[in-house]
Amino acid sequence: MDKLNKFLPTTKEEMKQRGWDELDVVLITGDAYIDSPFMGIAVVGRILEDIGLRVGIIGQPDVNSDIDVKRLGEPKLFWGVSGGSIDSMVSNYTATKKFRNDDDYTPGGKNNKRPDRATLVYTNLIRRYFKNTVPIVLGGIEASLRRLTHYDYWSNSLRKPILFDSKADYMVYGMGEQAIIDLGLYLKEGKDVKTIAGLCYISKEPVKEYIQIPSHKECLENKEKYIDLFRTFYDNNDPMYSKGLCQEVDGRYLIQNPPSRYLEENEMDKIASFPYQRDLHPYHAKEGKVKALETIKFSIMTHHGCWGECNYCAIAAHQGRTIRTRSEQNILGEAKHFTTMKDFKGIISDVGGPTANMYGYECKKKINLGTCIDNKRCVDAHRLCRTMKVNHSRNINLLRDIRAVPGVKKAFIASGIRYDFIAADKNHGKEYLKEIIDHHISGQMKIAPEHTSDEVLHHMGKPGKQSLIEFKRMFDELNRETGKKQFLTYYLIAAHPGCKESHMHELKQFTTHELKINPEQAQVFTPTPGTYSAVMYYTELDPFTKEKIFVEKDTLRKEKQKEIVVTKKSFSKPKNSSGSGMQG
Template sequence: MFLPTTHEEMMERGWTQLDIILITSDAYIDSPYMGVSVVGRVLEKAGYKVGIIGQPDVTCKDDIARLGEPKLFWGVSGGSVDSMVSNYTATKRFRNSDDYTPGGVNNKRPDRASLVYTNLIRQHFKETVPIMLGGIEASLRRVTHYDFWSNKLRKPILFDAKADYLLYGMSDHSIVEFADALKKGIAPLHVKGLCYISKEPNEAFLSLPSHQECLDDKLKFMDMFDIFYHNNDPISAKGLCQKVDSRYLIQNPPALYLTTEEMDEVSALPFMRDVHPYHKKEGAVKALETIKFSISTHQGCYGECSFCAISVHQGRTIRSRSENSILKEAKHFTTYKDFKGIISDLGGPTANMYGYECHKKVTKGTCEDKSCMFPKLCKALKPTHKKQLDLLRKVRSLPGIKKAFVASGIRYDLISEDKAYGYEYLKEIVEHHLSGQMKIAPEHIDDEILALMGKPGKESLVEFKALFDRLSRESGKKQFLTYYLIAAHPGCEEKHMHSLKQFASNVLKINPEQAQIFTPTPSTYATLMYYTGLHPVTRKPLFVEKDMQKKERQKEIVVAKERKYYSGLDS
């Protein structure tokens, strides 16, 4: 049974009022891959009456009011992806399609959805119960941040949205603590992972440079971001306080990560793995095709790529589900009439980080002075693919499972670092878990740009490709690698893209068909570079391409057909 999204569904359950109403800019897909659905199911398990409204019409009261007013609070999310990223390309062109909207037409997601929905609630429900922001849009905008689409620093989102609180990161723990406090009539200011506005500073917390200081001085903004970034670990982080005009943003320390047992419990919640009929009647939701029969095995990432927000939102520590939990989920797929025996993805965006972590990080928190994987793999992190190798074999042997794809997310440098099981793991992937291609993400090959991205050198890519090609030949399969590439990353000039093009042609033996232009998203080091034009460590000037046509030119250099490319060089 879905969580109610209509008044009729409330009546069927005998409910006259909900405790909590969740609002999202995605269609309501009841799936463990959808953050708002996870929050709803977690709250439901805790005994709360929860409803979800997906993509409400912002021009009238009808949608936002169809479930009435909640007893405890409203929860507002900008969706599974930041609404501005969903709505616009890297060159600020409007996207006509939307994978999370019925029918695929991008006509239901407002810009800055978190702000729009909170304003909509305040407009139609005067003096209502508290409004809480959550999801990646709010999480990554919780302090002063650079907004690419308006090309300026914006205040912490709580100062722009008409909301009372914000829960950042993975809020499985904190959302229930928050609800429990409101139910008891207690101010929820003690909840870990909570942000709120105060008239007074919290003297016990670390003081960030004020919003005005960030506006006045880019070096102060860099100072602020460094402190913010290094206080995201639940074990070692301190609370933060930032002055904004005459008030203060208070950010409590992060919520504790879920244990393996707790992750298993969340995964076992009664998700329908489908689009709610309310939305389905309007057309298919493309995102469902990918996530319906996919399994997420863990959370977090210790890669810390400078352009990626996973480490800020999910954390830098890997937390893995148990093997039994994953196998149980795979078995459950076989009870669905439309399951064809194919698991679309087993792993997630950091596929081969499952099942191992640095003991020091788990007990003492992340290191402030070094990264796990850059510039070299830390000796304390000892990658092993043994657990994932065992898992893949057991999933593949389940009755009713024909194929379990590992679609993307493999860090090839971890495979080469695992001397005991890396070769065996890749051989297993090549022989049993690909659809004919493997997607990997070198992003670039120039050492200067890779260093700014926090990515491994091209030597590990060359080594990996040679091994992949050999294993594919030995298996008798025609399989190939496809590459995620980035153009116009901070520091990147046309000469670097020419180097990438030549490397792709001469070494990888391909003509890349696609590359993405770097999009500055809130709360990443690459975005910090983009805004300040400074190196994040040395703070020396750094070239940043901001001209849209020249960004396109960088992309075209690498994707141009060979004849056209060489013609361009001649000219």
């Protein structure tokens, strides 16, 4: 089989070469088709292929004609629609709502292929040219995090569940691996798909045994009702115990079935081992290179999930708060496979996941009973739960084994690392950090304190600044011991809910006099669906206490907050100051 036919087909000609005259499933995405385990649409396609279905993929279709949407014909079972790897509105606009000119998932890098609200546009495109067609099923992060009433920053309004705004029939939410298998098989066998875990649909009647959450109208009229809705949504994402949800919207009902189960280790291994080509489909290649491929082509995903629960991040809501890992043997097999690829130069770009140092351990209580609810978190601004035993030993051994693979010269860790977990691991934390410093970074290590004001960190759900001070001390000490001249760089956020200009001056004082740096960049906070921070931004209330909080909404003042921290200052301490001038 030539390389073209090792991809899932994206043209009729490729279908003919496989001996197919029709497909069971056509998948449409807002990204160019990259066949990689890091691309959700490719993973879904390979999963469906594995259960015997004929699948094709259309990447970034022309939305003004039928030239692309008709390219593969009408599928026999269903259409799958995704806005892409990133919410299309986040992809298309900056935090201050300026249009982005670049797109890392588009050939040539120019942002001219992804429409705003891509999920809705692609669904309408199908309906325009295929009347009375087979079911249209939404998936991906854009749809998943908009499955109930949600705050939309770009229209500054509460929008209905995306199934009501679109013309789709169903939605698979979350990671969706098992749900998409069930959906494909149920439709093939003529079964009722409305019983599938991890599925959303619209009903004329409520499901009485499901949790009745505030209606869309109630949320529009009362911000505290919207908080109640979001907290119920957030607390019902764990398949160990979560119930179905039911929301009334204009006389009909959004039904969210309980979450689909998490994958076992052997299932994670299987999906990671599908015959991905780790390349851009030749159909797109003529249009130019895709920047994202440079990062993901030779990267290894070790696990899914994140229990860090930063309030501005949607990973916990989308991937779940329980870590699911691949086996060491399977991960090493992937590293060995890289060495057989002709364009592999010995460099693995990343070994990690949502948070790199969550691999290889989990809370035993969580594994047996599921995640805690009522805002009981594994970690927050004040402490790490005592039942979460951070242990980097398995991760250390994995990294050493990867380095020992013949043909691997360097394996970087580009995924985020929680520095507070390193300090919390009294047995292996320092050893893990030394391993990173010695072998897995090149000159600098990026970490994400985001802020240093304890008040702002509390609203972000981030650890206090003391853990940053302790980590920097450890990092500097190890650098002195090893004779290296590496340094830390910091991700910082301006204008998060609860953050005033005074807090940014506080942050500037800290970076100047404690960290001894002038930050070159900081990002203005973007309220994204599926996050507590977006709820704070819209309601101007603390979602856990319902107390009033300050929220900066003026664009110029948001930019001013950013400018405060990136303005260059001398590292000398101010007169009459015995320290950083910081008060927690």
